[in-house]
Amino acid sequence: MEQKTTPDFIVIDDEAVNNMICLKIVQSTFPGAVVHTFTEPEQGLEYIIFTYLGNDIENAVLFLDINMPILTGWDVLDKFEKYSTIIKERLKIFILSSSVDARDKQRALNNPLVTDYIPKPLSKAKLQWLFPEYV
Amino acid sequence: MQVQIKKAVLGVTVDITEQKKLEAERAKMTDDIIKRNKDLEQFSYMVSHNLRAPIANIRGLTEIMQFPDLDDGDEKRCIAELDASVKQLDTVIVDLNYILQVTHRENEMKEQVKFSVLLKDVELSILNLIKNDSVQIIPDFSAIDQLYTLKSYLYSIFFNLISNSIKYRQPEIKPVITITSAKLNNKVQIIFKDNGLGIDLERNGGEIYGLYKRFHNHVEGKGVGLYMVKTQVESLQGKITVSSEVNKGTEFIIEFEIN
Numbered sequence: 056m057e058q059k060t061t062p063d064f065i066v067i068d069d070e071a072v073n074n075m076i077c078l079k080i081v082q083s084t085f086p087g088a089v090v091h092t093f094t095e096p097e098q099g100l101e102y103i104i105f106t107y108l109g110n111d112i113e114n115a116v117l118f119l120d121i122n123m124p125i126l127t128g129w130d131v132l133d134k135f136e137k138y139s140t141i142i143k144e145r146l147k148i149f150i151l152s153s154s155v156d157a158r159d160k161q162r163a164l165n166n167p168l169v170t171d172y173i174p175k176p177l178s179k180a181k182l183q184w185l186f187p188e189y190v
Numbered sequence: 191m192q193v194q195i196k197k198a199v200l201g202v203t204v205d206i207t208e209q210k211k212l213e214a215e216r217a218k219m220t221d222d223i224i225k226r227n228k229d230l231e232q233f234s235y236m237v238s239h240n241l242r243a244p245i246a247n248i249r250g251l252t253e254i255m256q257f258p259d260l261d262d263g264d265e266k267r268c269i270a271e272l273d274a275s276v277k278q279l280d281t282v283i284v285d286l287n288y289i290l291q292v293t294h295r296e297n298e299m300k301e302q303v304k305f306s307v308l309l310k311d312v313e314l315s316i317l318n319l320i321k322n323d324s325v326q327i328i329p330d331f332s333a334i335d336q337l338y339t340l341k342s343y344l345y346s347i348f349f350n351l352i353s354n355s356i357k358y359r360q361p362e363i364k365p366v367i368t369i370t371s372a373k374l375n376n377k378v379q380i381i382f383k384d385n386g387l388g389i390d391l392e393r394n395g396g397e398i399y400g401l402y403k404r405f406h407n408h409v410e411g412k413g414v415g416l417y418m419v420k421t422q423v424e425s426l427q428g429k430i431t432v433s434s435e436v437n438k439g440t441e442f443i444i445e446f447e448i449n
Contacts, residue, residue: 070243072271076250079264083257122239153243156235175243176250 061085061189062113066092067099067131068120068151077118077151077177084182085189096126100134107145108138116186118151118177121159128152132166142168149173149185229290236286244279248272285414303341305331305371305380312348319356325365327352334373337446343422350415351442355384360437379445388436398432419444 066077074092081090093099106112121128128150135142142148150163153175163172173181183190254260255268309329313320320327337344352367359365363385372379389398399420423430423444434440 070247072247072275073250075267075271076247076254079254079257080250083254083259122243153246154239155242156238175246176253178250178253 061088061186062147063115064088064090064118065099065103065115065146066090066118066151067096067123067128068092068118069094069096069123070120073120073151073175080177080179080182084179085186096123096128096131100126100131103142103146104138108141112145114145114147117146117148118173119148121150121152121154121163129162132168135168151175151177233286233290236282240282241279241286244275244282247275248279251275288418300338300340302336303339303344304336305329305369306335308341308345308348309369312345312352315349316353316356319353323356323359323365325356325359325367328366328368329370330368331371334371334378337378338449339426339446343426347419347422347444350419351382354415355382355386355440358387358440360385360387373448376448377445378448379443381441381443383439383441385439388438388440389432389434390436391432391434399430 064077064081066074068074068077071094074094078090078092081088091099091102093102103115103117107115119128119131126134132148135146135148147170148168149170150159150172152159152163152172154160155174160172163169171185173185251268251272255265255272260268306329309327313327319325348369352369355367356365366385368381368383370381370383372381391398399416419442420430423446426446428444428446430445431443432440
């Protein structure tokens with residue numbers, strides 16, 4: 056298997072503009088990084104489960120929004136629950152939300168699947184701070 | 191010698207009118223404070239979520255726009271998104287103002303409102319929508335056609351329920367909305383029924399009136415309409431109930447006392 060310098064990034068947010076921002080920011084910070092964006096959580100979930108539960112594959116970073124119609128970010132985390140060990144090993148999950156409500160942050164941090172809570176927008180500075188090893 | 195026993199009743203009367211008045215005043219003040227507090231909670235929720243969302247987008251977009259290697263296509267897209275975010279910001283501020291105002295208009299005068307006339311007003315204001323989407327609205331107010339109420343609230347209730355039915359129509363089916371009134375004892379019911387997308391109440395039942403809650407992808411919607419409807423129905427001491435089936439339609443029943 057080919058060795059990558061940076062992990063793949065997955066973004067799930069119903070707002071297309073956020074996904075565009077994430078894509079540009081990630082690619083500018085880590086040139087050549089692969090970014091998969093999904094405006095429908097169901098599709099993102101399907102992709103993740105299909106890709107990361109299957110075979111021997113590199114780890115990935117997931118930026119997950121909370122406030123989405125139909126499936127919220129919390130719902131997505133619940134669905135991961137039953138795959139938890141494998142997902143935990145392969146996915147680094149960050150909640151990426153525009154909310155600055157302390158309760159949202161606390162709820163995210165209380166979830167063992169969540170690595171950290173990032174208030175939007177994603178920026179180069181935040182990425183460099185989160186992943187100094189790839190800079 | 192016979193002793194005469196006289197019976198007497200000793201009574202003390204104290205006028206407590208003032209005291210009762212004070213108690214009532216105090217109860218009302220407590221009520222107002224609770225209401226105000228809820229408004230403030232709502233306000234802070236909206237500031238940290240809905241006001242923040244477009245601002246976060248604007249900040250993200252302006253960072254990207256400063257990348258030296260940005261191509262023309264990206265720049266155009268950023269400007270368009272920036273424009274959309276600024277408009278969204280404006281909308282949230284207008285909503286915020288509207289929501290804070292609406293809960294405190296009890297002083298407005300009630301009047302006899304005719305449902306048929308009100309419906310005509312609402313139809314007029316969304317004539318374009320009705321025409322573009324070939325919406326059929328079938329009213330039947332034969333049972334009762336008027337209510338002594340706040341016209342602006344009832345207008346907003348009609349407006350929001352009807353525009354929701356149009357917004358969440360089934361793409362392949364012409365939207366049909368029936369609006370029927372009914373009189374039960376001392377109550378009037380207005381029943382709004384559509385043939386739209388429906389809402390999965392089992393999943394979302396608890397949240398359907400939640401502010402900024404949305405239940406459909408691909409449909410422009412802010413999640414303010416039903417929140418407003420419920421708030422207004424309740425401040426008129428009314429009740430709202432919903433039944434819905436996915437891909438069949440939704441029915442809202444609002445009920446008010448006739449006084």
